[in-house]
Ligand SMILES: Nc1ncnc2c1ncn2[C@@H]1O[C@H](COP(=O)(O)OP(=O)(O)OP(=O)(O)O)[C@@H](O)[C@H]1O
């Protein structure tokens with residue numbers, strides 16, 4: 178019988194470069210999967226790695242391979258410290274995403290650094306990593322990978338909504354998981370609030386103090402992307418072309434820009450979640466701490482907005498990469514064709530064994 182209980186470390190380095198997220202989590206399969214996050218921590222990047230990772234695209238493939246070795250050494254140290262700090266001597270596997278250095282699925286290319294064999298050798302642990310490569314080989318986008326975790330770990334909720342740089346959502350439609358980006362969130366709010374000298378608009382208080390410009394709001398809501406069918410995704414380039422010039426042309430005060438954009442986000446989020454009635458929406462990502470945004474969202478929907486404990490708000494992705502590793506160890510599918518567009522569901526990831 179397949180093993181049903183796993184103690185793993187899940188590790189994720191996301192696009193915002195705030196640091197490496199680590200969780201020590203126990204997964205157990207009964208009727209459905211249960212999890213318990215025992216320890217969680219974000220290790221902030223030192224300046225050196227923040228700069229290296231910000232500039233990755235400028236490197237040649239050969240240069241990336243050199244950086245990969247150095248980064249794998251670095252992340253091995255971070256994971257090793259986490260193991261020591263919490264005295265973790267009972268680990269089935271370390272399941273690590275690494276950091277995305279290149280992602281061009283149309284050229285069958287995706288490259289996450291930090292996933293070299295050295296991880297297993299130095300840590301003396303079984304390692305599961307490199308989760309995106311096989312999906313791209315099978316014709317998929319190699320992303321998003323989180324929705325299978327949404328489906329199997331958070332099945333009590335009709336929608337899983339993440340408010341990061343962009344808002345993304347996953348839900349079941351006709352028994353299939355679907356996932357897509359909705360609209361930009363913190364990538365735009367942070368951009369404008371920086372002009373007042375803040376990293377972010379704490380709790381949305383500045384937005385709450387502004388007023389909505391109805392004409393700008395209408396123009397934002399009329400953008401073509403919102404009418405497109407899924408699968409669809411957004412990136413910084415789209416924001417630079419479609420959002421910043423549109424907002425800047427109005428020459429508004431920052432508080433009014435923030436107020437108008439929060440209204441826009443709330444309307445776009447509501448348009449998606451209101452596609453189901455009496456639905457529950459499980460919300461994660463830093464945007465959860467923008468109380469004003471959550472208040473405006475609630476204004477536009479009768480569905481139930483559920484905000485979990487902070488450990489899940491902040492560590493859901495690390496948790497789910499831990500879970501993808503568990504599925505790989507059980508040789509079960511951890512990539513969904515309905516989400517990535519691959520030519521099949523499949524069990525993805527490399528397994529490295531420690532030399533003993
Ligand atoms: N107290 C707060 N009030 C308002 N906004 C906040 C608060 N705390 C965090 N945020 C917002 O959340 C952002 C961080 O969110 P998160 O870590 O989910 O983003 P991310 O990792 O860049 O997202 P992703 O990679 O999933 O797109 C911050 O940059 C900020 O905009």
Ligand SMILES: CC(=O)N[C@H]1[C@@H]2OC[C@@H](O2)[C@@H](O)[C@@H]1O[C@H](C)C(=O)O
Pocket residue numbers: 191192277280319320321322323324494
């Ligand atoms: C290639 C890559 O690293 N993609 C990330 C990125 O960051 C957010 C979004 O773009 C998402 O598609 C993905 O990560 C999440 C964790 C995922 O795979 O579900």
